[in-house]
Structures are given as structure tokens and as C-alpha cells.
Amino acid sequence: MNGGHDLADIGRYRTHADPMQIVSGNLHTTKVHFEAPPSLAVRQAMREFIAWFNTSGPSSHSPMSALARSGIAHLWFESIHLFEDGNGRLGRAIAEKALAQGLDAPAITALAEMIQRHRKDYYTQLQRASVPNRIDEWLDWFFDIALAVQQRTLERVHFLIAKTKLLDRLRGRINVRQEKALLRMFAEGPDGFRGGLSAANYRTLTGAATATATRDLAELVLLGALRKDGEFKHTRYRLRT
Template structure:
């Protein structure tokens, strides 16, 4: 009986006392005098088999059905929904790290306007999430190199972290406590020399096909956060891995489940279940992710229904002649709700004057609005879709409480 329990048990992280010395002086005298630190070593998980009761397994199965219903949206709204959810998830994941910016600032950052550092960071988070999910298309295996590439996309433009963009840490990091030492830290991850082994083990677990998909996604995320392999950006890359697992296992084909929006709404619970995972209790984080996924999928379905009605309404409001520049702009607007004038010109062709006249017609009808103060190559956004980007997060947050 003991051997069976050991086989199915999920062991806690184990403490290890190591010597500590500041690399750069600073902080209080207590920071400078610290000589030892207790790091936490997660278990290796590549071949471990979690076990749950039937009720939780049934809840996970029902959740996957909700996600599948979301992923089977039809027609033109699917492309818009794919874009909307990718951005919703990236924005929400950034907000967990207290990185926030307006929808307009974020939209501008997606088109290279870097005047708002928070918006630029959100746009980088979108690029990182897209890179990771794209790497496992058609069931391809997740590779460590793709996690590094996603981190490069996330951190390359960060002035304080660009030197470590796309690289595992070679120093000890910690969460909470002092900025100058691990004194009073909430959690101290494993030593830097163990990161490569841990990440290889994590990827092996992520590529398994014998686990319930939500269990796998939750554990991959929690284990990644425990390893904390980067000097910064761990939370956003770790949350991107959730949808990467869902995509690789076929739970989604095109859409992104905006789980981070539900996690933002219950931030304290989110960090609590990560703590319980480190104590060897994995059911709380799996249960939390299951609940959050159902909420996120249902609210995203509401967005899909709203999107389905947008394009017919735009056509009535614009009343453009079939085949005109304005009409061709409307054809692509549902899937590309943020665009520059030059992008519109490349996409629909025709005379420059006709394209600009078409843009102005959509603007006059209130379908699009300018997002920059430029006089040339203005960036435009579809009003209703930008509003939906903000509203979806609000609805998920309300449903999560």
C-alpha cells in the first residue's frame, strides 16, 4: 500500500540551504550581512502520474467541452475571435504583473508606437504568446528552444532586461522580500545551475499525451513558475504555456482561452494555489484552472455572438458600393481590427486616393477611429472590436467573483 501511495503522490518542494553573497551592494545592513539562503527544489515530474477523484475529472471533462464549443465558432467571426482572445489573454497576463495601459495605447504599441512602456510590454506579451502557441501547431512537440524564443520576443525591448532576453538565468532569483537579497523572500527558486535539467524535465511532461489536458496545463504552469527560469517575465511565459498545452493537445485549434482574465479577478487565490502546489497539493490549482477556464470560455462565446453581428451592421452604416475600397476594407476589418493606412493599401490594392477615401468613409460612419496623432500612415481601430476587447475582460472578472 505504501508503494502505491508513493507512486501516485505528488511530493512537495524540498528546502536546501546554500551559501549567499551579494553580487551588488545595496539595501539594509541585514541585506548585506545575509550569508545563507534557503532555496526550494521542485520534484522532477516528467513521469509522474497525478490522480484525482471522479468529480474533479468530470468537471475537467465538462470544461474541455466548453472550450471545444468556443473553438467551433463559425465563419468570419472566428478570425476576429482568434485575434481578440489572443490580445485579451496577453493583456490580462500583463495585468497580473501590475502592467497596465489603455486599449488605445496597447493598440498603438501593436503597430510600433512605443511611447507607453506598459503598452509596449503588453504588445511584447502578445508576440510571445503567439510564438509559443504557433510552435506546437498540428500537434508538434514543445521544445525548450521555443520557450527561449518566446522569452526573447517578450523581453528584447525591455531596457533593464534585454541582456537576458531569450536566456535562462545564471544567477539566483527570488520572489518577494528585499530588492537586494533573498531576505524575507516569499519563495526562492532552485539554483541557476539546475534550471536546464528542470526545463528539460518540464518539456518532457508537457509533451505527454496520457494526461487530462487541463491537469497537464495547470501542472506545466505551476512547475514553470516554481523553476522560475528567467530573470524576469516568468509569469507571462508561464501563463502562455497554459494555452500552448491546450493547443498541442488539440483542446483548441485556433482560439486562445482567456484564462488570465479569470486569474486576474482572483489574484490572491491564484498565488495561493501556486503555494499549495509547492507543498505537494496539486488538486487546488487544477480545480482553480478548471473553474477559470469554464468562465473564460463562456464569456468568450458571448463575444463570438457579438462579433457575428458586427460586420452586417457596419455594412448598413457605411452603405458602400459593392467592390469599392470601403467595401473591401470592411471585408478584412473583422479579422484585422487594428491597421495602418499603408497596411490597408497593401491589403486591398487600388489607387491610394481610393483607399484613403474608403478609410475616411468608415471613419465618418463611426466604424473606425484614429489611434494616433499622425498626419501620415495613421493607425486605425475598429471601434466595436476595441470596445469588446475591454468588455470581455470586465465580464470575465465579474463572473469570476
């Protein structure tokens, strides 16, 4: 957050006297989703949270399941909302740490990405769970997200393996323009270019002339790097992984 001129407290607990509210809408139609504890209560709230976190892990006398601990840790941390900004990012990191501790190994997860995909539902669930003491619905939602994250992570790992195999196979057989276009397509991840890559996209990415782009793309199809869908102006190219 260094360089954020709108923040009074960077790298430390918030200290302002105003209520810490999670809001949406404009100035005249503001909707308050949640109000966190006042700044004066943050330090004690964090002591309690840290004590619970450090005594609920797999090495404790009565360990909690990894998923439940991860979901509760995230909700609890977000409810305290100890910083002026960045609580969501750190809260997701804490959730991922809890999952990794439960596995007793580093965990490769895409929790932040999946929550971003379901951002509206995420804030709704946080709001519902942060007011009462009942968090069953939140945990049900979090468990579903965690399972979706696991599947997404597997897809990404398989995608990266396929990328490596394809680039190894094509080494020395494609030109600089073709390599640049493929790397740009791979950068989009497993979902690829939305709508597929067009010849116009290829020309923009590589600076190739029309005839050159047509020839380059045709070669990539013959090499098995791309598959071609559609005809004429509706032609699109997608990675063959």
C-alpha cells in the same frame, strides 16, 4: 525583453547567483511568496519538465486529461521560473498549448485575460501549490478558471460576429465621426465602455461640436447601433449588439 536594461539574461536561462524570489511590497516590508530553484539547477529542471510534457500528451501511451496536463504544466513551469522576466506570459502560452493539444485543434482562449482579472488570487494559489507537493487545490482553481475562460471566449466570438453584422448593416449610412466612435466602443470588448459612452466622451473622441455630437448620437440610436440610458447629464449610450 530586448531593451530591458535591468535584465542581465535575455533570451536564455537565468544565470545569476542570487536567489530567484517572487516578492511583493517595498524594500523594508518585502514579502517572499516563492523562491525558485537556483540558476545552476534550471537546465536539469527544464530537461525533466520537457520530457514530462512530451510524454504526457494525447499521443502518449497513457495520456493525461487536457485540463490536468495544462494546469500541471503551468504550475511546473512557473515553479522553475527559468527566465529573469516573462515567465508568466510564456507559462500561460504553454498552458494554452496543452489545451490545444488535448483538443487536437487550435484553441481560441482568453486564459491570460482571465488570470489577469483574478491576478491576486492567482498568485495566492501559485504560492500555496509551489511549496508542498499537493496540488489538488491549485488544479481545482485552475479548472474553474479554464471553464470561465471558455465562457469568456464564447462571449467574445459572439461579440465579434455581432460587430461584423452591425458594421455591415451600417455601411454607407453613418459618417466618419460615428464610425470612429463605434470602432472605439467595440475596441473595449464585450464589457464595453465602463459606465457607458457620454456625449462628452463622443466629443473628445471625434472632435465634434456639442450640437453635432447630439445629432450624431441620436442618429445612431435611431439606426439601432446604440441604446440610450438615462436623461440629461446622466445620459449614456451603449452598443446594441
